[in-house]
Amino acid sequence: MRLSRRQLFGAGLAGAGALALTGCGRGGPDDRTTLQFWHPLSGGDGIIMAGLLDEINEAQSDYYVRPTVLEWGEPYYTKLAMAGAGGRAPELAIMHSARVPAYYPGGLLDPWDMSRLAELGVSEEQFSGPVWENSVIDGELWSVPLDAHPFVMFYNTEICEAAGVLDSDGQLLEPDGPEGFLDICRQIADYTGGNGLSFGFLGEPPQIWRLFYTFYAQHGVEMSFPEGGPAEIDDDAFIGALEYMARLTDGEVASSRGDRDSSIAEFSTGQTGIFFDGVWELATMNDAELPVNMGMIPTVFGTPVTYSDSHCFVLPHQQDPDEEARDHAYEFVARLLEGSLDWADAGHIPAYLPVTESSEYAELTPQSSYADAIDHVVYDPTAWFTGSGSNFINEVGQMIQGSMVSGEGFEDTLERFRSYVDGLLEGTNPVDPEGSHG
Structure with missing residues (x-):
């Protein structure tokens, strides 16, 4: 997986940031609302994420998630900060959970509305204590965990x-x-x-x-x-x-x-x-x-x-967010969490407990043998x-x-x-x- 990541970056990811500075709007297939989605996932987990996005894009006709893959590490977080500060951020992005505390104080992220998520079946009860608690800062939910790795x-x-x-x-x-x-x-x-x-x-x-x-x-x-x-x-x-x-x-x-x-x-x-x-x-x-x-x-x-750290979904700050697009962003995250069984193929432990507590997950080996680590991560x-x-x-x-x-x-x-x-x-x-x- 590490070799694949290096090979992929060598093929030209360094310039992807310039292509990513676009906002939401019409223009997806069938004139659907387009959700710009930034993430640094490549190699094996990037392939799995692409498959999950394809499934969601094909399963409904309200919105289209358009991913942009950027180089992992400081280059990614620098671009994300610049996008948030400039008001040209994507609708959604993936961050590592431990990096979120650097971004929320300066208004680079918008908090998640927990009641809005709960209506879609995403609430504290569906996550392990350590993972959820690491997503809440000053009483607000700043990230929605996808996994623990x-x-x-x-x-x-x-x-x-x-x-x-x-x-x-x-x-x-x-x-x-x-x-x-x-x-x-x-x-x-x-x-x-x-x-x-x-x-x-x-x-x-x-x-x-x-x-x-x-x-x-x-x-x-x-x-x-x-x-x-x-x-x-x-x-x-x-x-x-x-x-x-x-x-x-x-x-x-x-x-x-x-x-x-x-x-x-x-x-x-x-x-x-x-x-x-x-x-x-x-x-x-x-x-x-x-x-x-x-x-x-x-x-x-x-x-x-x-x-451990966690990949998590964040809402990069937008000065004037499109409420229809934001509704779809919530729907997309809920749908992806519910269908995140395949995410275990990358080795990550899905954060959404209805997945890891399912009979299908119990049949995965050796993934099911270390699933309890999600209750003991620091x-x-x-x-x-x-x-x-x-x-x-x-x-x-x-x-x-x-x-x-x-x-x-x-x-x-x-x-x-x-x-x-x-x-x-x-x-x-x-x-x-x-x-x-x-």
Whole structure:
């Protein structure tokens, strides 16, 4: 999926932003109202989204959803902010949930009308607590979640069974604390003759942050980045998570020089038994035809949580929205959520519970085996600078990598992190036209 994304971008997505700056109106097939819909989805999930849009466009004659695919990351969020500030935003867009707090304070987004959604069968009761709560800010719903895409564990059932680390139900054994998981990995390594775990971290700051914040939050704490600072960080949890990651990548449990591609190759060729990555790598493992099951990152520090973000629908601010088009935007989102079973093919967990609690979803393997992760996800600390694709994640991942590689300097890394975050908290949100904090 990652290769497909790179290939697609190489074919010319960089110029798509210029084509996207158009508003709603007539002009769709059969003179239907056209809904402009921006998203950064490409590769496997982009193909699935295109299929869902085709189904909705063909199933009714009131509106036509016209997608524009833009380059993921900062380029996408910059274009979205410019469109909202200039009053030429699309009717709908996809954002990562953790990026929404940067956009709503400056009026770049419009809140969703919860009563309007409820009339269409979309309300709090249809979503897990963590996912819905992350969409509500200051009592208003600023995003409608499409999924959760957590950081998870893949494991080769044949290798793990041979290594003696599966229970009677064929699931990986629950580790008895931090040492217990290290023992499981070493037991697998004894069988494979190499490493027990594959984790690509070298030169991969997002991977590092995802696993780090998982282990940090498993201590039963979260970070808080209040407006103006200072950051609220649990020192023991920070250092504990960092020390444990250094132990995992000691060259015995997992490679001390593993990058993303090498870790995928290592696991997909049967050289290890466990692989840490995002749910989006499910397609890669299916292509490799491995006997794979999946689950949450093992709970080694007491609290069962794992890092995640969500793709969500937002209403970019329009100075004079077309009410007919906005009605259709609500209808489209409700219809897509109801039909989001196919979205699980990309590995993502559909956020709409009537889908994940259906008999059809229960038959999906291995998707149904990790569906409960949606009740235990933890998102980035809320701040204007956090979230998927942010510079924050890249900077922090590089800081942590240094301690992982050296196996020392954990306290120094904590102080560097604290100083870095406090500096950001004293600054201003660059996408807030009012120039306010947070």
